[in-house]
Amino acid sequence: MKTFxxxxxxxxxxxxxxxxxxxxxxxxxxLIVPFxxxxxxxxxxxxxxxxxxxxxxxxxxxxxWYLMMAETIELSRPALARTISDNVKDGSIAYLLNKxxxxxxYQFSNSIGExxxxxxxxxxxxxxxxxxxxxxxxxxxxxxxxxxxxxGTWVLNFCITCLIGLSxxxxxxxxxxxxxxxxxxxxxxGFLIPLDFYPGWLQVIAKALPFSAMIYGPSxxxxxxxxxxxxxxxxxxxxWIIALGATLIISYRRGVAYLTVNGG
Amino acid sequence: xxxxLTPALAQGGRGGKEVMKELKFLFAVWQANxxxxxxxxxxxxxxxxxxxxxxxxxFAIWIIFFDRFKEVRGWGISDMYITFGILASAVxxxxxxxxxxxxxxxIINQGRLDYYLSxxxxxxxxxxxxxxxxxGMGDFTYGFVSYALSGQFSWDGLxxxxxxxxxxxxxxxxxxxxxxSLAFWMGIISNLTSLAxxxxxxxxxxxxxxxxxxxxxxxxxxxxxxxxxxxxxEFIREFTWRTLAELLVGAVGFxxxxxxxFRLGLKRYESGSAIQIEV
Numbered sequence: 001m002k003t004f005x006x007x008x009x010x011x012x013x014x015x016x017x018x019x020x021x022x023x024x025x026x027x028x029x030x031l032i033v034p035f036x037x038x039x040x041x042x043x044x045x046x047x048x049x050x051x052x053x054x055x056x057x058x059x060x061x062x063x064x065w066y067l068m069m070a071e072t073i074e075l076s077r078p079a080l081a082r083t084i085s086d087n088v089k090d091g092s093i094a095y096l097l098n099k100x101x102x103x104x105x106y107q108f109s110n111s112i113g114e115x116x117x118x119x120x121x122x123x124x125x126x127x128x129x130x131x132x133x134x135x136x137x138x139x140x141x142x143x144x145x146x147x148x149x150x151x152g153t154w155v156l157n158f159c160i161t162c163l164i165g166l167s168x169x170x171x172x173x174x175x176x177x178x179x180x181x182x183x184x185x186x187x188x189x190g191f192l193i194p195l196d197f198y199p200g201w202l203q204v205i206a207k208a209l210p211f212s213a214m215i216y217g218p219s220x221x222x223x224x225x226x227x228x229x230x231x232x233x234x235x236x237x238x239x240w241i242i243a244l245g246a247t248l249i250i251s252y253r254r255g256v257a258y259l260t261v262n263g264g
Numbered sequence: 265x266x267x268x269l270t271p272a273l274a275q276g277g278r279g280g281k282e283v284m285k286e287l288k289f290l291f292a293v294w295q296a297n298x299x300x301x302x303x304x305x306x307x308x309x310x311x312x313x314x315x316x317x318x319x320x321x322x323f324a325i326w327i328i329f330f331d332r333f334k335e336v337r338g339w340g341i342s343d344m345y346i347t348f349g350i351l352a353s354a355v356x357x358x359x360x361x362x363x364x365x366x367x368x369x370x371i372i373n374q375g376r377l378d379y380y381l382s383x384x385x386x387x388x389x390x391x392x393x394x395x396x397x398x399x400g401m402g403d404f405t406y407g408f409v410s411y412a413l414s415g416q417f418s419w420d421g422l423x424x425x426x427x428x429x430x431x432x433x434x435x436x437x438x439x440x441x442x443x444x445s446l447a448f449w450m451g452i453i454s455n456l457t458s459l460a461x462x463x464x465x466x467x468x469x470x471x472x473x474x475x476x477x478x479x480x481x482x483x484x485x486x487x488x489x490x491x492x493x494x495x496x497x498e499f500i501r502e503f504t505w506r507t508l509a510e511l512l513v514g515a516v517g518f519x520x521x522x523x524x525x526f527r528l529g530l531k532r533y534e535s536g537s538a539i540q541i542e543v
Contacts, residue, residue, distance in 0.1 A: 027455030034463055041474045046333050172307040175399070176314020183321035192325050197332050 006101060007109040014113025029121040032071050036129045039067050056196040062223040063194060064134045068126040069146055069219040070191050076119035077157055078111045081181075084165025085174040088259075097256065104252055108158050115154055142225040149218035149230070152237035156214050159244035166248075169255040189215035196220075210240040289385060290393055294361065297396035308398045315402025316409075323348055323410070337473035344471070345414035347497040350425065351468045353407025354432035354492050358440070359400025361433075365392040365440045369447035369457055378535050388526050392441065411500070421500055428496035431511040435491045438518035439464060441526060448529025460487070468493030488518060 018025065047053070047060045058066070084107065087093040096103055127137060137143075164177045185191050189211035195203050206212045217233035301308050326348070330341035364371065371377055371391060380391045411417060411425050443460040447453050467489035475483065483490040491514040499507040 024455060027459070030455070031459055031462060034459075035466065038466065038470055038474075041479070042336070042470065045336055045474055049333065049336065171310065172304060173310060176310050176318070179314055179318035180321065183318050187321055187325050187328070193329055198328055199331070202328070 007105050010101070010106060010109040011113045014110045015116060018114055018117045025117060025121055029075070029118065029125050032068075032075055032122050032126040033129050035071055036064070036068060036126055036133070040064060040130075040133045043067075057224075058194055058196050061134045062138075064130050065138055066194050066219045066223045067192075068123075068130045069222040070189075070215050072119055072122040072126055073150060073153055073215055073218060074185060074191055075122050076115050077161070078114040078118075080107065080111050080158065081161040081165040081174055081178050083107075084162060085168035088166070088168040088255075093259070097259075103256075104162065104248065107162060108155075111158055111161075112154060119150070138223050139225065142222045145225045145230050146218045146222035149221055149233050149237070152234065152241065153214040153218055155241050156210050156237060156244065159241065159248050160210070163244070163248050163251060166251055166255045169258050185211050185215060188212060190219070191215050194220070207236075210236075210244065213237045213240060286386065286389070290389065293390070293393050294396070297363075297394070301396055301398050308401075311398040312402040312405070315399040316406045319348075319352055319403065319406040319410075336471050339471035339473055342415050343497065343501075344469075345410050346416060346500055347471075347493045348469055349407040349410030349414065350428055350432060350496045350500060351407070351465065351493050352403045352410060353425075353429045354436050354496070355465065356400040356403030356405070356407060357429060357433040358437045359397035360404060361396070362392040362437050363395035363397040363400070365437055365444065366397070366457075366461070367395075368392060368441060368444035369453050372445075372447040372529075372533065373452055375535055377530075377533060381533075387530065388441070388523070392437070416501060420503075424500045424503060428499045428511060431515045432492040432496045434515040435488055435511075435518045436464065438515075438522035439488055442518070442522040445522070445526045445529045448532045463487045464489045464492065484514075488514060491515075491518075 043060055043063050047055065047063075053059055084093075087096060093103075096106065099106075131137065160181060161178075164174050164181060167177060168174050188206045188209050190198075190206065195206050195212060195216045198206065206216070213233055213236040217229075217236065221229055221233060323344075326344045327341060330344065334340065358365065368391065377387065377391065380387045380394075383390065407429065408425075411422070440457075440461065443457055444453075446456065450456070464487050467483055467487055470493075472480065472483070472490055472494035480490065483494075491511065495507055495510050495514070498504075499511060
């Protein structure tokens with residue numbers, strides 16, 4: 001319980017810190033507005049050209065709300081990999097390692113604290129513009145399922161970005177890994193196009209990977225909530241959290257053993 | 265009546281010499297940047313290959329989209345290859361030659377312009393050309409590959425691609441400098457610069473036929489995405505004097521506005537007493 005309190009306090013401090021610069025918070029979230037507007041233009045023309053109100057079970061309305069949720073998740077991700085990689089490269093990790101807390105749990109509490117208000121403000125801006133474009137949001141049960149699944153997304157994202165950040169123990173620059181991770185989220189997560197529009201074979205591959213459990217799962221739950229889909233998303237997230245979490249712990253232990261810090 | 269042209273010719277000659285001098289200096293700066301990058305070859309190669317892979321994966325989304333929906337108001341996958349290609353190469357060229365343009369607002373806010381002001385060289389040109397972004401080589405190269413894969417490749421098209429890329433890179437760099445120079449008045453503007461960068465790159469990739477007339481007006485002025493995506497792509501597909509004129513006017517216009525804004529802003533610049541720290 002005492003251990004939990006420690007990380008809860010770290011989480012609270014970061015959460016309050018994230019509100020210290022409201023202008024920064026709002027400014028950062030404004031990006032979702034032009035994105036949703038472009039998506040609306042693209043999908044309005046696409047649905048109109050298809051001559052149908054629904055394509056593979058998705059309407060313009062559900063596609064727009066799906067994309068709003070997907071954008072909210074993606075745009076709220078903290079730049080954890082860069083932070084950790086900088087910590088490793090400039091040696092400041094040494095100051096974090098000798099503190100009375102677990103480095104990974106500290107980073108996790110920090111990243112969740114940083115993400116919550118960012119996600120909330122993105123959802124507000126995105127929600128307002130999509131409401132204005134296509135009408136009111138889906139049923140409240142969708143919000144509930146999506147919010148629960150988003151927590152799993154944050155844990156998965158933490159595992160992957162932390163692994164990328166820790167790769168700075170081995171390589172000089174981790175940016176290419178970040179770009180590629182982001183693009184895998186884009187394509188296999190269903191970030192720009194819902195997976196429902198993909199060819200069957202690609203849907204099977206995408207749905208077996210963690211990226212779809214991070215973006216497609218929560219976003220689809222938001223617009224088409226069902227117990228079956230909810231259970232499936234949670235199962236996929238749990239399996240990937242176990243696999244990636246174990247990889248992260250092993251990599252971290254090896255990385256710390258490999259660490260050499262010069263100077264004082 | 266005889267007119268003595270000697271002073272005018274001498275002045276013209278001096279102007280030409282000045283330009284040559286600045287060009288020589290610029291090439292020396294780029295050479296130094298390149299040598300600096302080559303000190304970390306593995307990192308350089310990782311970034312170049314990583315960026316090419318990144319672009320390829322990003323473009324795969326459009327392949328999936330057009331495989332499913334075939335075309336959007338007359339735009340097909342072939343047009344997307346060209347649009348994506350020209351945008352990637354233009355952005356890549358800007359990153360390679362004027363890498364500091366992307367962080368100019370930080371340089372202004374941290375008082376690091378002192379270093380450039382203390383030297384007898386054009387301040388803006390020296391400041392923005394003093395860094396090369398390695399990943400730019402990945403973008404630059406990928407653009408040519410994308411054009412080659414478009415199915416509309418031709419040798420005269422390649423010449424148009426190079427010309428359009430140069431003009432699009434001027435417009436893109438000018439737009440970035442213009443936005444970053446607002447730091448003279450607004451201080452820390454990381455959100456605005458990030459928003460502007462993402463907006464021009466994102467809007468630039470999307471088919472121009474999606475947008476109505478009001479949106480198009482924005483894409484030619486406030487966010488000149490049409491000048492770095494759709495218009496150069498149109499010029500590459502088929503030469504017309506109209507598209508060439510549009511690109512030239514865009515390049516001259518945005519360059520003029522960017523230089524004016526930077527000069528006006530420079531009058532408000534406050535020294536950071538940081539002459540010694542720029543390396």
